[in-house]
Amino acid sequence: MQTLNRTNFKLPRYPERVIQFGEGNFLRAFVDWMIDYANQSGIFEGSVVVVQPIPQGLADIINEQDGLFTVVTRGLQDGSPVVEQKLVSSISRALSAYSDWEQVLACADDPNIDILISNTTEAGITYSPTDTLDQAPPHSFPGKVCAYLYRRFKTFNGDPEKGMLILPCELIDHNGKHLQEIVLKLAEDWQLEAEFITWLKTANVFCNTLVDRIVTGYPGAEAAAEICAELGYHDQLLTTAELFHLWVIEAPKGTSERFPLHQTGLNVKWVEDLTPYRTRKVRILNGAHTSSFALSYLAGFDHVREAAEDQLLGEYIQAIIFDEIIPTVEMERQELEDFAADVIQRFKNPFIQHRWLDISLNAVSKFRARVLPSLLPYLEQGQVPPLLSLAFAGLIRFYRGAEAADERQYTIRDDNSVVEFFDQLWRTAGSNYAAAAEQTLAHSEFWGSDLSQYRSLTTKIAEYLESLDAKGVTETIQAALAASKSRSE
Secondary structure, X not given: OXXXXXXXXXXXXXXXXXXXXXXXHHHHHOHHHHHHHHHHOOOOOOEEEEEEOOOOOOHHHHHHOOOOEEEEEEEEEXXXXXXXXXXXXXXXXXXXXXXXXXXXXXXXXXXXXXXXXXXXXXXXXXXXXXOOOOXXXXXXXXXXXXXXXXXXXXXXXXXXXXXXXXXXOOOOOOHXXXXXXXXXXHHHHOOOOHHHHHHHHHXXXXXXXXXXXXXXXXXXXXXXXXXXXXXXEEXXXXXXXXXXXXXXXXOOOXXXXXXXXXXHOOOEEEEOOOHHHHHHHHHXXXXXXXXXXXXXXXXXXXXXXXXXHOHHHHHHHHHHHHHHHHHHOOOOHHHHXXXXXXXHHHHOOOOOOOEHHHHOOOHHHHHHHHOHHHHHHHHHOOOOXXXXXXXXXXXXXXXXXXXXXXXXXXXXXXXHHHHHHHHHHHHHHOOOHHHHHHXXXXXXXXXXXXXXXXXXXXXXXXXXXXXXXXXXXXXXXXHHHHHHHHHHO
């Protein structure tokens, strides 16, 4: 079996054009994979300098393999399983922010490196008042960015043409705006020149982005050995991902010319407002998860794929998306339906085992953010959508936990205040389902308002709670689907 390096694999090298903070599985199987496609298409022709932003990481292994690694994408395409293997060569080298900080800063001196990409986890874009410019490096990621940009500002004497295109991929709303605000705050803390602060604001483009791809990472020793045997080389950085990918970048018109990944046919969208795309993802993808987890688990399914492939639960998931969620999202209908079809196909991916109990983590706050915005428009029009109402009842029933000895035992994972509320609720309400519904909906700390004002919703959820106990999950879902169909006719 061959060793993976550029001596054994004669792959093209390209000028360094991107500095990337983060060397983990996601960026390598998402951004670097995309850049490799763009290089092969002759559209970008640039390589990536990867920075390991924390003391521990993969920089040494990346350098050992000369920046080469394999991405295996797996999933369903038109209903059939597809596996694709790609040897990615877009990384030129890896640096450690802690042992190679001066080399990191030297990249700021290169006029060709004018794109900065990051994924330092959701906690990475945080303000650290203890950061200073003379630290090597500053502790926080924004501190590192501020120091890096200041070096570039000084090197090029504040040339407005030498600003950076900055694309954070951290999973927080308004990630680019948030990063820029912290960098500006640090520049003020460090008492840097007013000209630098102006240059930060005017010469650099901090983009809000939305990323969407499930990256399952290293597939485990046994599976990795099988894949490497098939590839004919050993790859310590082998990573797996689903086929689906989406990168939405919010930027001023004309910005895409600097980084034209969209021209490869990849699912990259440059937009002036990514709000509709964020709403689409949260309502349809995340909303379908959150509105299905309780009923699916209570029906005996442990994984998303099992429920999505089941005749009844599959019908429920499809109906709640197409019949009740999509009508509340303000976006072109066909685009919503195409995205929804992709979502359902992703749920059925045989290569991913996504546990419903993992999705159940902090489900109350998730329901408020992901499902309630789809439910409220109906309530405000005096309507009670059957399936979204059943999802709400399923959530309340799930938080009762397993009581009978023959029920599957599971742990409710949420804030203590939430767990204690439902524990007290069900101990006092017992089989008084109307009281359980009333008290839950009235708890405005959970939902942002008192939902018990919607009397028809309260009544319907109480009916569903009673039905779940008396008739079971299957019969209750069947009744809700029948009500949904008659409502749409």
